[in-house]
Amino acid sequence: MSFYTSLSGLQAAQTELSTVSHNLANVSTDGFKKSRTNFADVIASSIATDPTKLVGSGVVVKANQQQFTEGNLKTTGGALDLTVTGDGFFTVKTAGLNPTTAYTRNGGFKVDPATHNIVDAQGSALLGYPVDAKGNATATGAAGLSALNLAETSGTPVATGKVALGVNLYAAASVPSATFSPTNAASYNSTTTSTIYDSSGKASTLTNYYVKTADNAWTVHSFAGDKELTVGGSTAGTPVTFGSDGKLTAPTAAIAYDAFMPGTGGVSQTLTVNLAGSTQASTAFAVNTRSVDGSSVGMLSGVSVDTQGIVSANYSNGDTVALGKVALANFADPTGLRQMGNSYWSASGVSGQATLGAANENGFGSMLSGTLEGSNVDITEELVNLIAAQRNFQANAKALDTASQISQTIIQIQG
Known part of the structure; x- marks a missing residue:
């Protein structure tokens, strides 16, 4: 024995x-x-x-x-390197032919270039809840989970239709002797550039050339990209005059240019340029006021995750959009979780089913961005x-x- x-x-x-x-x-x-x-x-x-x-x-x-x-925390600086400080597990959907829900404490995530989902090193998608504009979750429970996706663009493109441009023209400027040409700097006195957008949100440059023709008299030529804009089919430019007090006397209304096809594509668009607020003085040329309508589509430029687990995307047009809230899971007996490898666990009869929630809620820890939990x-x-x-x-x-x-x-x- x-x-x-x-x-x-x-x-x-x-x-x-x-x-x-x-x-x-x-x-x-x-x-x-x-x-x-x-x-x-x-x-x-x-x-x-x-x-x-x-x-x-x-x-x-x-x-x-x-x-x-809890393991030691390591600072990485990566916005999608996440750590749960306290109780809770990240919830992921595994990749492959038979995807399953798994739980992990390894918060090393990145953006999948093909799907734009937030995924881990194994390609498993991080799950979360959709949110409203204020960051409040609009779904709960297992049925409300979805992959957190970073939309590549934000906003609706709007073609530029109106430009307001008040400039100060130098009263003592000389009249150019050369015939106007945008390629000859000696043929004009001053120039301004403004960014305008076509119907698909693509940006191009509106360039205005100011040519002095006589005392208190100027001509303005406008180009969208390298294409000169016309008024009534003419490229002669628009006369601009000032009174003896330096205030604008003509044009009294916005310059309405003929429809044109942007060089960036899109559809035909019309454009008006309002010179109200322009002056002529003995001081140097300057732009007094400028406003341009229209907007582009913002391209994804950054991402951040706050302590509540709200994932926000930043776009090149200035938009900041809350895309979702990271879901956390907890269990009655975490020691009963079944190990799956790759720092994954699955629920078992011993652990009980997952209780789902989010960071800083009752029973769940807070979330840190830019750190990873080590072994x-x-x-x-x-x-x-x-x-x-x-x-x-x-x-x-x-x-x-x-x-x-x-x-x-x-x-x-x-x-």
């Missing part, structure tokens, strides 16, 4: 050695949680057995219990455990060897 007692001790020690080795192997694995091997003694008895004469029959592994203490393995502690497990293995091996020698001695006596 002592053979099996010692054998159970060897097997138990081997299991502990394997557990410690697994912990040490994952000392640098983000989101990894160490395990501890728990043992229980084996006693074979009946109601007729004298309890003072019981002899144990060895040991069994009761559980390899996961330890969900909670303490190398020094594990090395001590490794030595202890090795000694246990050696002691049980010695007990087994001793039992073998005793048996051999008995056989020799009987022989």
